[in-house]
Amino acid sequence: DPSKLETVVYTIDRALAQHQHVINGRVDYHFSVDDKLVTLSNDTDGCIVAIHNAKQVDFGRLPHPCTAATITNSNLYAALNNGTVVNFSLTDLTASLPLLTLSANAHQLAISADGDLMSVAFSTSLQVHSLPAGQLLHSVPLPSQAEAMWFASEGRIAVITNQYYVNEFLFNENIVRRIRFRPPAQDNQLVSQLNTPAAHYLLFS
Secondary structure (H helix, E strand, C coil): CHHHCEEEEEEECCCCCEEEEEEECCCCEEEEECCEEEEEEECCCCEEEEEEECCEEEEEEECCCEEEEEEECCEEEEEECCCEEEEEECCCCCECCCCEECCCCCCEEEECCCCCEEEEECCCEEEEEECCCCEEEEEEECCCCEEEEEEEECCEEEEEECCCCEEEEECCCCCEEEEEECCCCCCCCEEEEEECCCCEEEEEC
16 A cells, blocks of 8 residues: 555755655655656555755645656656646646546656657657647657657657667658667566766676
């Protein structure tokens, strides 16, 4: 029962002072942005958004449990289990009206650098939407379920599947899929990853 769970979050500030906060529920997603930690915790009928800033925690709420989330330029985007995608303001602690209505629950979200495009991964397919127009632009099958996804550059999306292959999808007149990385045979478990503006790092066990 998610309502009976609690998560203790410890933070260490720049002066190396330790702070401790208790969050209701299990932390399902977490992001770091502008010296803040943002956590999302699903419960039975919504999602708690907690913004940790050293000594202080500010709370907001999404109206439905979250199935996927991403953050860019201090904008939190969340796919909810009613099929909608909303933008949550980390300043006002409020959710926007639905930006998109999806045909199924999303597994992964990614936003282009200019904020105009959103890619959505489902269990067996990938969609690219225009946020300003609220319009579906592309839909392609996935070789297996996505573990992570990001916009590599203009017109290209990178997807890590649950087999740990990095697939590049190139969207132009013809949609092209290329395998950009095959995991070595001896590396059988992806334990962590980090996406930066310069590169995407994969850590295998």
